[in-house]
Amino acid sequence: MPDAGSIYLDFKYDSLEYDTIRFPHGNDRKFIQEIDEAVVNSAAQAIANHAPDLTWVYLEFTDDMGHQFGDSPQFYDAVKAADTQIGKIWNAIKEREKNFNEDWLIVITTDHGRDAETGKRHGGQSDRERLTWITTNSKNLNQYFKATPGMVDIMPSIASHLNLTIPEQIRKEIDGVPFIGPVDIAELKAALDQDGILLQWNLLNPAVDSLTVFTTTTNNFAMGGIDEYQKLKTVSAKEEKFWFKPDSDSLFIKILVSTPHQYLNTWFVKKRLSEQ
Ligand SMILES: [Zn+2]
Structure with missing residues (x-):
């Protein structure tokens, strides 16, 4: 969009759920886990070969298992599998840091919790539904990270890591507090x-x-x-x-x-x- 500066992505790997030949849809939603795997492999490769300034990856399978089974072995297994998948991205990052003396930041988060009764639903106002977490490799965390940072704080934290100079008029309107750098x-x-x-x-x-x-x-x-x-x-x-x-x-x-x-x-x- 011209209004947003006509920024375009150099590379995207998305919408695999429309490819029903490569990923036949079944009720067990396993195809989503296969899509997550393909996305992770693509992201790890892009990082290893092209070192993008900014990469965004979304994995869906844990949410699907939560909705279908709630607090259950299926849900916990999905979390473990996502952890292994993110490990592939982390390995690509470590390789880059080792071989090219680069300084990488990874931030991992989730967009919601789940209801306390079943672990299936979300969207309500209970503590567990509203509770999210953030994990990062940053070695420059400030004291705010130990308080109550939220999703809104991730963007200014990334901007701080990247040493981006945000125009003053925009800075005045940013809702978040950076958990990286001075605060x-x-x-x-x-x-x-x-x-x-x-x-x-x-x-x-x-x-x-x-x-x-x-x-x-x-x-x-x-x-x-x-x-x-x-x-x-x-x-x-x-x-x-x-x-x-x-x-x-x-x-x-x-x-x-x-x-x-x-x-x-x-x-x-x-x-x-x-x-x-
Ligand atoms: Zn959901």
């Missing part, structure tokens, strides 16, 4: 308190004395535009909280906090009158 604060949240807004954060870098709070009541960013943030105040970082009374009755306020190494934003959304 100052995390867990920024805003809540209604008395007749104002209480902003709270966790200070991870004690060397930071102050941070600056900005607000805006527009979200032009959603349509590719820019939001003009107004500076509200520079406040003590150690306090880990700041209360303010907004001088606008907008239904939402985007709150941006700036620290030496970071921008971090959160939203304050007023409940509509009908929901109160």
Whole structure:
């Protein structure tokens, strides 16, 4: 898409589920495991031979076994098989590091947990369904990795590993906190308190004395535009909280906090009158 910079993939290996001659579909879904295997072999080969800057791999079979059998030997076997498959990618990475003195990052995660009763379903709000994990080989993890990182934090972490310079306007709108490289604060949240807004954060870098709070009541960013943030105040970082009374009755306020190494934003959304 031109709007996204007309970036194209140098190589893709996808949509194998449409090849029903090579991968005949059966109810046991074994063809998905065979597709995962083909995808892993292709990814490992691409890494070994071409050293792409960024590779994305999706494996599906564990999810299928979860849905069909829930917490079961079939599900656990699928997890073990996926572990072996990812090992092929990891071996390709280690080969590159050994032979070419390269510095590779691998991040492995999952997009959801499963329901506690059966292990079959997901989509609800229970702890087990919402619990995901992240594992990585990074040797440059910061203290936030030991807190509660989530999927949203993976992109800025990869950007940090790649030493990418993200344009300032975009950095202001990134939701995640990098778990690789320098970090100052995390867990920024805003809540209604008395007749104002209480902003709270966790200070991870004690060397930071102050941070600056900005607000805006527009979200032009959603349509590719820019939001003009107004500076509200520079406040003590150690306090880990700041209360303010907004001088606008907008239904939402985007709150941006700036620290030496970071921008971090959160939203304050007023409940509509009908929901109160
Ligand atoms: Zn699923």
